[in-house]
Amino acid sequence: MEATVVGGGLAGCEAAWQLARRGVRVRLIEQKPAAISPAHQTPMLAELVCSNSLRSNALETGPGLLKAELRRLGSLIIACADLYRVPAGDALAVERFGFGREITARLAMHPLITIERRPVHDMPPGHVILATGPLTGTELARRIRAACGSAGLYFYDAIAPIVDADSIDMDKAFRASRWGKGGGDDYVNCPMNREEYAAFVAAVRAGRKVLPHSFEEPRYFEGCLPIEVMAERGDDTLAFGPMKPIGLDDPRTGRWPHAVVQLRPENRYRTSYNLVGFQTRLAIPEQKRIFQMIPGLEKAEFLRFGAIHRNSYVDGPRVLGPELELRTLPTVQLAGQITGVEGYIESCAMGLVSARFLAARLGGTTCPPPPVETAIGGLWSHVTRAREDGERYEPQNINFGLLPPIEGLAARRAGKSGRRKLHAERAQAALTPWLDQPADDTLLASTGLAIRASA
Ligand SMILES: Cc1cc2nc3c(=O)[nH]c(=O)nc-3n(C[C@H](O)[C@H](O)[C@H](O)COP(=O)(O)OP(=O)(O)OC[C@H]3O[C@@H](n4cnc5c(N)ncnc54)[C@H](O)[C@@H]3O)c2cc1C
Numbered sequence: 001m002e003a004t005v006v007g008g009g010l011a012g013c014e015a016a017w018q019l020a021r022r023g024v025r026v027r028l029i030e031q032k033p034a035a036i037s038p039a040h041q042t043p044m045l046a047e048l049v050c051s052n053s054l055r056s057n058a059l060e061t062g063p064g065l066l067k068a069e070l071r072r073l074g075s076l077i078i079a080c081a082d083l084y085r086v087p088a089g090d091a092l093a094v095e096r097f098g099f100g101r102e103i104t105a106r107l108a109m110h111p112l113i114t115i116e117r118r119p120v121h122d123m124p125p126g127h128v129i130l131a132t133g134p135l136t137g138t139e140l141a142r143r144i145r146a147a148c149g150s151a152g153l154y155f156y157d158a159i160a161p162i163v164d165a166d167s168i169d170m171d172k173a174f175r176a177s178r179w180g181k182g183g184g185d186d187y188v189n190c191p192m193n194r195e196e197y198a199a200f201v202a203a204v205r206a207g208r209k210v211l212p213h214s215f216e217e218p219r220y221f222e223g224c225l226p227i228e229v230m231a232e233r234g235d236d237t238l239a240f241g242p243m244k245p246i247g248l249d250d251p252r253t254g255r256w257p258h259a260v261v262q263l264r265p266e267n268r269y270r271t272s273y274n275l276v277g278f279q280t281r282l283a284i285p286e287q288k289r290i291f292q293m294i295p296g297l298e299k300a301e302f303l304r305f306g307a308i309h310r311n312s313y314v315d316g317p318r319v320l321g322p323e324l325e326l327r328t329l330p331t332v333q334l335a336g337q338i339t340g341v342e343g344y345i346e347s348c349a350m351g352l353v354s355a356r357f358l359a360a361r362l363g364g365t366t367c368p369p370p371p372v373e374t375a376i377g378g379l380w381s382h383v384t385r386a387r388e389d390g391e392r393y394e395p396q397n398i399n400f401g402l403l404p405p406i407e408g409l410a411a412r413r414a415g416k417s418g419r420r421k422l423h424a425e426r427a428q429a430a431l432t433p434w435l436d437q438p439a440d441d442t443l444l445a446s447t448g449l450a451i452r453a454s455a
Contacts, residue, residue, distance in 0.1 A: 001025065001363065002127070003024050004027045006140075009347065010077055011336025012132075012336065014077050015131055015351035015354055017106070018355035018359065028116070029124070034118055034119060037133075045100065045104040045107060048099070053094075054092045055343070062375060062398040062402075064090075065375045066349060069427065070348065073435065076107075081099060119140075120140055121140055121143075122140070127333075130332060135310065136312040148326065152314055153312060155311070156309070157307060157310075157394075158279040159307050159395065160274045162275075164301040169297070173190045173263075173295070174252070178248055187262045190261040190295050199293065200290070204228050204231040207290050210282070213310070224279060226308055227277070228282060230242075238259065243259040243260055248262075261275055262275075262276040263276065280306040280307075281307075282306065303399040304396070316382075318393070323354075324350070324353065333358055334350075340395050341379050349375075349379055356436075368434070371433075371434055374431045379398060382402050400423050406419050
């Protein structure tokens, strides 16, 4: 059994490891140091390009749950992160050079893995996992685009913040669709009077913005401008743009408000909502402070903050099959951030899933998808689930909004933190049948390379 993995980042390293521990001979091709993206700096594999934090370890958070699952699944990335942990409270932060060196060494020493250092410009033959990340080289990106169709691969990410539905104050916000269209109550609307709107525009203008990286020339589409750019264009630009109130009767006054922030359901369970048209380069603490000025969002809990950055990712639900394979080229699977997840651990998770599917294929069997009640299954579902008409596909960090809600009286009584605990318990139980026993762990144990999956 043989496979090629392109890209030695978090996803590619995890995929190569998971394939090899299932007896697959792996050729891992990494472009560094011959070619190096503007965000990468070292020849190490699994380089953390920015923060050294893999976020919370607490089981009652999306990132904590995902890491717990990855530990049980024998993830190389998480095992090495645990090995090189530095003190960071609840978060799993790592000593980045030790972490990268350990992963590079383990892969280099693995008897079934060969590492080639060169850029890949075309689709390699045979079974392939492409894990070339948010800054995929231009030539290869062109090939992926040709395989996906022209609208199947995006190069920029302009995302709006997402808030937890339970944290919206519905005594101030109201449900309505513009002109009562569609379901009539599809949107949650946060109304503003003239003074509130003026204060909000002033805060957006004055708020601290994140400067683009040197390789990110800001190219905005008129239909997708950051709110701060619109706020700079004039006092009323936002009120005539994403905050326009027309067709939205506030049931408390019977009139249209001066301006409105509309929130659209982010998932079919309506447990999270995105702020429509609020893509932004405001710094994260500023987003929290300024968006909590919006009536109804004073106590909003942000599941994701807005961002605009360079990011290569495919329109997963349109171009990927259930095993993360390109529909038009089924011997090529994707893994990592390019599938439409966002973040180190999410990318690692999509490397693990892609490899599980491929190892089963090569062995002449199939691997069922990860259960949707798990964090890893929630991510898989996000990148593969068919979207409803008009629903935009956007990259996602792990959060409980990607998992089916916990229903029932006990869940209602449990409150928010109790529900998170229930989410975590349900996920842990659902993952058990998806754990497997790879064939060659005994071989690895004799070399001292084995990663022991936690119970
Ligand atoms: C500037 C920046 C800052 C970020 N900060 C954070 C952060 O703080 N926290 C966080 O969780 N996430 C962050 N991210 C997102 C983060 O990069 C990803 O979540 C994660 O690294 C993606 O893993 P990956 O394996 O998919 O891609 P990567 O880790 O980028 O790995 C891709 C690998 O493929 C190689 N490669 C690319 N093209 C080719 C080719 N043609 N041939 C051969 N090899 C190739 C690259 O050299 C690289 O080693 C950031 C991203 C960027 C761009």
